[in-house]
Every structure is written in C-alpha cells, then in structure tokens.
Amino acid sequence: MALTRRGFLKACGASVAALGVGAKFAPPALEPGTRSVPKSPQKTNGVLIDTTKCVGCKQCQIACQKSKNLPADPKQVTLCAVSPSVVELRNISADPAKPEIKPIKRQCMNCVEPSCVSACTVGALQKTPEGPVIYDSNRCIGCRYCMYACPFGVPTFEWEKQFSLISKCDQCAERTQAGKLPACVEACPAKALTYGDRKELLTIANQRIYDGKGKYVEHIYGENEIGGTTMLYLASVPFEKLGFPTLPNEAPAEINATIMHSTPTVALGMAMALSGMYWLIRRRDELEAQPAYNHNEEGGH
C-alpha cells in the first residue's frame, strides 16, 4: 500500500475538489500529538477518569441523575435517556468460569472537535470554549443525526415519549460555570475522577503511567482520538478490551467541514457552468439558423 489512509483522505479531498463536488482546500496536515491541543487555545477543561481506581459504586451515576433532575437509578448499565452517565460492568476475561469484572464509567467524551456538533441540523449541540459540549433542548428537532455522527454512540433518544428529544452528558456545564465541580467528580468516593485543565490532566496522566511502572497501559485514551476528547481515560488493560473503539487521530468533523464549506463554490460553479452552456448552445443554434447568403450579403456591404 503506497498511500496511508490519511494521505488518501487528502488525495480524495483534492480530487473531490477537482470534480466540483467537494473540497475547496485540502485539509490541513494532521500530526498526531499536536491534535490534542484544542482549536481554542484558551484553557479547556476536562475530566480524567482513572478506571484502575474505580470501585464500581455507581455514586457518579446517581449524582449525575440527581443533578439532571432524573430519578436515581443505579440499575442502568447502558447510556439512555434517563442515565447520561453509567458505570458499565465489563467482563474482560475470556474464560467464562473465571469472570473478571471491570467497572467503566461511560458518558459523552465532550470531544475537542465533536462530530455531533458538526452534524446537528439546527445547531442544538454546541462546543463551548471551556470544554463542555452542550445541548439546547429548545432547538433540537429530534432528527437523531447526532446519534450516528458520534463515534462513541453517545447521544441517546427518549424513545418512549410522544415528543422525543436527545440527552447526553454536558460535563455539567452549568455547575462548572458556577465554579462547582461536575456532579460525578464531586460524588466519586474513590477519587477516580479528576476535573481540571486538560493539559494539566494529560501531565497528571503521564505522571501516573510513569509512576505506575507497568500498572497502566501506555495510552491515554482521548488524548488524540478523533482530534482529542476532554474526557480522558487511564486503564490497566488495552482499551479495545474495555469496549473503547479504536479511532484514528483525524477528526471526522474536519473532513466534513472541508466538504461542507465548499458548498458555495460548488453552487456558483454549477450555476455558471449551466448558464454558460445554455448561452453557448443557443448562440451556436442561432448562428446555424442564419442562412449562409446572409453572411455573404453582409460581407458585400
């Protein structure tokens, strides 16, 4: 294979542009590592989730539900409309006789370049510079495009209602704005959750991996995945085993934006090409329709 996937994406962008149905400019070079610095250079906050410290008590899940005025329901194990945060109990042992359960807290990753924000038809999902990806339930039309766009399958839908909306974790945007900790972070008795500046969290995470001397896998999940997330994970086993998708470093939101931003160019190009063709063909027909002697006569005068 001569081309890498990333190289190919760029090549595609260029050829789509040549076709007139795509990119106006090729996407900028994406270097892993540099992508974890968010587009907004200001302070971006996040939460570091150390799965090795988690004891599976589900206090975060209950605190989250309470903070969202939802009934406390620790039984939920998959994200759903009544539980924007869950603690999944995952069996990572291949041997059915000896199950090995790992509790994993799951919620929206509050991505640095969120796909859901790109996708949302009406802009009900928005990225705030402080970090959270917030949701405006007064705008949402319930089209569910965000559910497909999200690479983590996070946004959930209120299927049971007559008029249904989306729900997801918003990193407690209102609480953090008021200077409080996210409800789940505050509730965690095992100190598995740390809230703070994303860069500092990455430093802390690296320090823990270093100090742990093999306790952790050398991977901070969310550092680079699809352009980085503000919810970061540490774990003692490879993340695929814990049900985390293996993702590229490019943000799909960027490929999408490149194509979407070429819309005016395509529209203008198409309209002009069609008008030009119409004019040319009409002119040709007019000239052909003129009898030849007309030209001679005119030439004679």
Next chain:
Amino acid sequence: MVPQELIDGWLVTLMMGARIVFPILLVMTLGYWLQRKLQRADGSSVLTPNRRVMPLWYRRIMGELNALPAWLPTIGVLTAVGVTAMIFRLWVGLGASTNLNQAYPWGLWIGFDLFMVAFSGGAFTLATLVYVLQMHRFHAAIRPTVLTGLLGYTSVLVILLMDLGRWDRFYHFVIFPNINSALFEVSWCILLYTTVLITEFSPVIMQRFGWHRAMKIMQKITIPIVITGATLSTLHQSSLGTLFVIMTERLHPLWYTPLIPALFFVTSLAAGLAMVVAGATVSYWVFKRSLPQRLVGDLASFLPWILGIYLVLKFGELLGTGEIGLVWSSGYYSVLFITEILLTAVIPIAWFMSKTARASRMLSLVGAGIVLSGIFLNRFNAAWFALKPVEGYTYFPSIPEILIQMGVICGIIFVYTLVGHYLPLFEGTTKRGEEEEKRLAEPAPAPEAIQPGKAYHTS
C-alpha cells in the same frame, strides 16, 4: 474456490432478503386479493356503485371514478391505511411505533428518502438536457417526469416529518442554521427544490384552466428556474452522501469514503435517467401515451457513460485506499457490495450498450429496473445494511413503519394517476397504436405552452 466467508455472506443475505421479500409479497397478495374482491364482472370497482336510485351528483362523481383505472380504489385504500398509521405514529411517538433504537436510529424511512431523492433526480437531469443543453426532442417527457419528481420530493418531506422526534418543530432548520451540517443543507435544498418543481409543474395547471398570461410569464423564467433547480439538485444529491462522511466509524469501509458525495451525485444522474426510461414505458401501458421508443433509447444511451464514471470513481477509491481486498473478504458485506455493483453498473452498462435493448420497450424497462434496484440497494446499504453491527442491537422495520412506507408510495401512484387523468400531462407524447413510424421520422413536437421563446397560441 469460493471463500467460506462469501458463502456465509450469501446465507445471511438470503435470510435478510427473505425477511424483506416476504412481507412485500404478503402485502402484494393482500392487495391483489382486495382488488379482486372489490371488482365487479365488468372490471369496475364495487366502491363505485352506479345505482339509479342515487342522486345525480353522486352518480356523476361515481361515473368519473368508473372512468379511472379499476385498481385505483385499492391504491387509495392502501394510502388511507398509511395515513392512519401516520396518525398512530404521531400519536404514540417513535419508540412505540417503530423498531428504531439506540444503534439504529435511522432505518427504512431514511433509506427510502435517500433512494427517492435519487429516483426523483430524473426531473433535474431531464430539465437540464432539454432546456440547458437544448435537446428539445425530449421535451414531451418533461411534464410526467417533473410530476414524478414533485411527488417523490413531497413523499420525502412527509417521511422526514414522520422521522422527527419533535416534528412540531420542523421549521427549526429554517431559523437555526448550522452550516456544517449536511442534513441542514439537504433540508434547505429539498425545500427550495420542491418549490422549483412546483413552479416547473405549474404550466400544466395554468394550461388546464387557460391562464395564458401566467403561462407567458412562466416561459420567460423557465431557463433561470431550470438552472436554479439543477444547481440545488447538485447540492443536495451530493450532500445526501455528505451525511455519511461524518459516520467514519459506523459505515463499512467498502462504502465509506470522503468521495461519497461525488458517488451519490453521479448515481443520482443514473437513477434519474433510469426513472425517465422506466416511466416512459409504464405510462405507455397505463396511460397509453409515451415518448417514441427511439427517444427513450437515446436517453438510455447516456446510462453506460454515467455508470462507467461511477465504476471508475468507486474502484479508483478502493484501489487508492488499498481496500480493494475487502471486496472478497468481508463475507456478508462482500455479497452486498458485489450484488450492488453488478446491479448498479456492470449489468446495466452491458445491457444498454446493446442496440436491441435500447430499441425495445420491454428490454429498456427491465434495464432501467436493474439500474434502479442497484441504486436502491446502494442507498439502503449506506443507511442500513452496511452499517457495522453494534453489540446487542438489531433493526428490522416495524409494521407501522412498513405501512407508512407503503401508504406513501401508494399515495404517489394515486395522485399521479389522477393528475394523468385530469390534467394535460402527456402533451406531445405519442399515443399508443398511433402511427408510431410516422412520428419517428420527426421528433415529437414539444408542448408549445412551455417551450421557451415561442408565443403560446390559444387553440
């Protein structure tokens, strides 16, 4: 040797196919039975009694109805069933009426929308050929095609409304724009383009009621309207593909590519032309009016070119990413993909390169049917079949979903038949049995009413 994976793939596909084909067959059998039940010996429907005792106005209406095709009441009943299912869906919400779920938030309806928009692409393709490229010989097909497009888009809007969790807020996409969202662009373009189609269709109504002044104005603005329509179509036909660009993780790599907007656009041209070709034949049978077959063949001869471009793009992309191996090694997905490519491009290219196929109404219809089924599969693959599975979730449409879908399709047929019966839809087309040979010598005259640059004569 055929790889084991491929064989397994076939089995899975066959089973999946059976689950889809069975209900369809069931509904068709039911419809046929209903029609037989409703039919009298002379072929008229029981729903249209013609008793002397009835008042005059009633007999008049019923007389009208009896002049319509006998299967129309059946179609009407199925439409009504669909409308009832829609009310049910709006009343109970999405969870109770559909099988959509967390991992498959879109299903049958979105697949249908994607296909229907491509299918209705015939309206802009043909309008561009006739008005922009000035191939006036195809003019007679404009009206039926524009009507099909208009009904197609209307059905898409209806289904989209059904699909919204907050359908009462459908207007939000107008007042809360998100320029990065493909779905936002698609909604806007579809809305605007439906307006364009209404404008393009309006001369038929104006002619029926003799509004000649209005028609004259229409002639003057035809060209800009057609160009606007074609531009809008380019945008949304490709943006429907852009919908999937963000779904990097969900769509199988055989389908996922940032080129998908271009692929959607090219296939929409093919689907559109195939729709015109198929429509010409169907209207030849149902309304006994159509384009001369020579012109239908002319239209069909564009298909191998367009589909050739599609094949080059599709396989160029697979070769470029080195994903070409997946064509054989992905089991179920391989089967879907190979079937799709055969139906969409390989078979139709060979088919329509043959003069015999292009000269025969029957063979053209079958060929166009193959193209359409391929593109149908393509759209459903992107929206449903070729999504990577998510642990613990499956999707198969619920009965209300299928009934609504069927109702909408029957609604299209119902309205189309009525319009074909009452409005001057087939002007300039050849009557079945009319000396077709004589007509063949010269291209069918365009309906004068909407030919640009000519005055309209009242006669």
